Amino acid sequence: MPTMNVIIDCDTGVDDALALLFALRSSACNVLGITCVGGNIPLAKVTRNTLAMVEHARRDVPVYQGAARPLLAAPITAEYAHGNDGLGDIGFPEPQGAPATEHAVDYLIRAFMETPEPPHAPPLLITLAPLTNIALALLREPQLEERIPHIVMMAGGLTGGNTTAAAEFNVYADPEAADIIFRSRIPKTMVSLEPIRRDALLDETEVAQIEACSNPWCWAMGRLLRRNLIQLERLSGRHAPISPPDLAATAVALEPHLATTENRHVAIETRGEHTRGMTLVDNRRFRHLAPNAAPPNVAVVTAINTARFQAVVLEALLHDL
16 A cells, blocks of 8 residues: 555644554654644643654654634633643653744645645645644635645544533534534545544553553553553443544544545534534435535544454554564
8 A cells, every 4th residue: 555645733632642653653654744733732732742752753754833722712621631741641751852933834835735746646634633723724725625635534523522512622622613624625534433432442452562562652652542541440430442532533544444434414513502513414314305405525434443443553553563
């Protein structure tokens, strides 16, 4: 399978860190750049954590700082889930590198507006965070609608949320930005909470294999995964596999055959008192007959191949051994 070029937009908390380590070590992709946005934690910590993961992965990839806050809403963060430092308060050392001087939005515009040299194609965009950076880039350069070939998003829920009863964090944190992207003509795949929680599972077997490796990326990945296993057991009162959302979305982006998708129309609720940030998926049985039905605008992931997901993650981290 040929190596694909990708750009990753993230708000590096624990699950973004797992996704970054996976993507940076995967032989399936070449990470051209990583853009940071305020989300799980404030932007300065996002940038610090992203640089730390790049260094643990032993890769040389530029990191760009972007928007520190949503387009219109007050910022929200999720330290309750990711720890005060965003990496589970495990004690990762400070990174040695620094972010690029170019703003993330400027980089995104430049990266997609420049014509790549044949045989290279424009990069795939993977978003693991509130969509603020992407919306700002599209507002500034509308031609991006024609130049971004595909966005794979960790975004939304089919039936509910994790931040409110209706809304998933990445969409709830900046619904106006999500609305801009979902209304755009850019081809999109939405990897949402339900198939991730059900199918994208890692348990003691996979975590132990990663922990057994001595390289720095497995060391970082193993500590983060172990922290998630312990936290889930403490919260639920029982041992259960973990399902890191951003890792699942990145795996689907790099290996689309992992996922089963259905084309649906998805609207973003920006004004509801109880439903702000909701991804409203049109699942009506005979929606094609309804006079008010909007055409599909997103490929919605409905299932993920669990065994293949586990294998893909392990292959990326252990293939150099």
